[in-house]
Amino acid sequence: MPALTQNQLNLLGATSGAYSVVTHREATGDRSITLDQFEKAVLSQKYRPENFKRRGGSIEDGLPERWPFYVLDPSNVMNFGTQELPIVYPKAEGNELRLYMQTSNGFGCNPNDYFIIFNRQADPYSIVGFIPSGSWDNFWLARSRIADQRFSIQNQDPDDVVYQQEVLLTQAGGLIQQTRMLQPRDPRIAKQVLENSNYQCDFDSNHMSFISPVTSRQYMEAHHLIPMSHQHFTQYSLDDVGNVVSLCPTCHKKIHLGLAEDKRNMLGVLYNKKAHVLQAYGINFETLCSFYNA
Known part of the structure; x- marks a missing residue:
């Protein structure tokens, strides 16, 4: 089976990864995953293949059969626990490498489930797990939603807290501070x-x-309707009355952190109020939504 796509890697925060569909023999007979070339390539980035134990009548090599892995709990998206799992070369010769299930510890699956293995840069171990066949698409949808949340107010406008404080100071009649901001x-x-x-x-x-x-x-x-971080989209300053809207605190958080459909609904209302201004900026509704991952 193939390596994970770049989009899938991005959703996992991973540097490399691969997956395969578990066969009936693997799930009910051997109770192990025979790692393919892509999965072994991922594994080799965290472990030295020559350090895995060899069975099958070969000379005792003294190497351990169990190695630590992060094990994925698909019911709680991206929740990991550390387990020591058996991984060995089952034959005296050859490169066949098997990772054995531990159903007593929750590391097991059914036929046609997905086995996944991936690495993240800062982690010492590979992450492995099983995702039920009927949950594969929902797994990636959940990851996508988490990614949307990461595209938060801190990413769109990391200076917002400072900006709101300066607005309050201005309302109070205070001197405008020359605070250094990215935008x-x-x-x-x-x-x-x-x-x-x-x-x-x-x-x-x-x-x-x-x-x-x-x-x-x-x-x-x-709130700047066209985020200040997208100043490069237009030659005109985005810090203009025409591009700024007044929002209650709940709506301000919602337009950054809410569900995509809720953000899109809000943007539709605000776009209609500011359409003539936004069109002068060269920004249509779909482009505006893209700025918010909506």
């Missing part, structure tokens, strides 16, 4: 947007927030 922006623009919105959420004006002691109005946060 500098003017908090006075945000202040203007929040005032223009009458301190209401641009996604849904019925959304309630708490009263800010600075403004004595509902607390709202300024």
Whole structure:
């Protein structure tokens, strides 16, 4: 069976990996996985193949039969436990290498399940496990959703906390601090947007927030609809009143961290309100959604 694709490796945070479909003989007879060339190539990046024990009537080599692995629990996506699993050359000659199941410890499978092995750079051991045949697609979907969460506010706008603090300082009449940010922006623009919105959420004006002691109005946060990290998409500054919206704290987190379908719904409402501005930037709705993995 093949090596994992680059997209699959990205979803696992892995540097290498491979998988195979477990045969009936492997699952019910030998109770072991005969590693193919791709799986052995992955294994060899963490273990020296010559250190595995050889059976089958060969001279006793004194090598251990069990080696530590991280074992995948597919029911709790990407939850690992360390186990020592038997892995040996079962014949006196040849390169056939088998990894034996340990059903008493949960390392077992049924015919047609998927065996997977992959490596992550910082881990000392390979990660191995079985994924039921009916859960294979859902396994990758779950990984994709976790990846979407990683594409969070800290990735889209790592300076957001500092920015919101500067907006508050500006609202309080304080001096504008010259804080170094990856994408500098003017908090006075945000202040203007929040005032223009009458301190209401641009996604849904019925959304309630708490009263800010600075403004004595509902607390709202300024959000750049086209993220500042995508300034390279246009020659015009993204730090402009036309590209900034007022969002309640819940909506601000949701547009960064929510489900893809929820983010897309929010972006649809906000895009319609700002369509003329975004089109001037050369950004259509689908492009905007792509910025949020939506």
